[in-house]
Amino acid sequence: MPDTRTQIRRHVRDTPGVHFNQVGRDLDIATGQVQYHLRRLVRNDELAVERIGGRTHYFEPSFDPWERRALAFLRRETPREILVRLHADGPKRPKTLASDLDLARSTISWHVSTLAENRIVEKSDDRPMTLTLNRPDRTAELIEIVSPSLPDRLVDRFVRTVDELFE
Numbered sequence: 197m198p199d200t201r202t203q204i205r206r207h208v209r210d211t212p213g214v215h216f217n218q219v220g221r222d223l224d225i226a227t228g229q230v231q232y233h234l235r236r237l238v239r240n241d242e243l244a245v246e247r248i249g250g251r252t253h254y255f256e257p258s259f260d261p262w263e264r265r266a267l268a269f270l271r272r273e274t275p276r277e278i279l280v281r282l283h284a285d286g287p288k289r290p291k292t293l294a295s296d297l298d299l300a301r302s303t304i305s306w307h308v309s310t311l312a313e314n315r316i317v318e319k320s321d322d323r324p325m326t327l328t329l330n331r332p333d334r335t336a337e338l339i340e341i342v343s344p345s346l347p348d349r350l351v352d353r354f355v356r357t358v359d360e361l362f363e
Contacts, residue, residue: 200225201233208243208254213267213342215251249310265314266335270342274299275307275316279329282317283336287326 207223208214214222220230234254237243244255248268255264269275277297282288288296294304308327311317316335320326329335 200229201237204230204233205237205242208237209256211342212255212259213253213264213271215253215268215271219254248314262315262331263334263338266316266331266338267342269311269314269316270338274303275311276339278304278307278311279316279335280339282327282329283332283339287320287328289324289326291324293327 203223204219204225207219211218211222216230216234219225219234220227223230234243234245238245238254241257244257244259244264246253246255246261246264246268248265249272251268253264253268253271255267259267266279270279274297278293281293281296285296290304290308291301293299293308294301297304308317308319312319312327315330317327318330320328
């Protein structure tokens with residue numbers, strides 16, 4: 197049993213913000229085993245857990261709450277693209293982001309609202325509104341640490357396709 201727990205702890209360390217289902221898939225461990233060991237690791241303060249955007253994500257305890265939220269969003273393709281673009285280009289209007297990323301404005305609006313609620317980005321009070329990264333230097337460091345998994349990218353692309361149908 198400790199070998200499985202060590203394997204899970206190491207995987208979370210190497211893929212911060214990994215969500216529950218991905219741990220089992222990546223390590224080819226039964227869901228019940230993953231659940232049992234993650235609970236023990238969290239209870240022993242060896243891992244931290246956060247429910248972010250409808251998914252349960254796991255982290256090393258050294259990440260602060262803001263970093264945990266940022267990492268969770270960076271594991272998803274569309275929020276990651278938004279954050280990378282804001283990092284590369286600086287402040288942008290949502291309309292420009294939608295055009296640059298070839299996404300529906302409603303998709304951008306939803307993701308930007310979620311990112312703003314979690315204080316990952318800031319919306320300006322002026323009109324037209326501009327978006328900026330809340331912690332640009334730390335965001336840049338986190339971008340280097342994480343990339344979205346294949347299942348996360350597929351879900352995002354499905355949502356984009358459905359969104360385009362109703363645009």
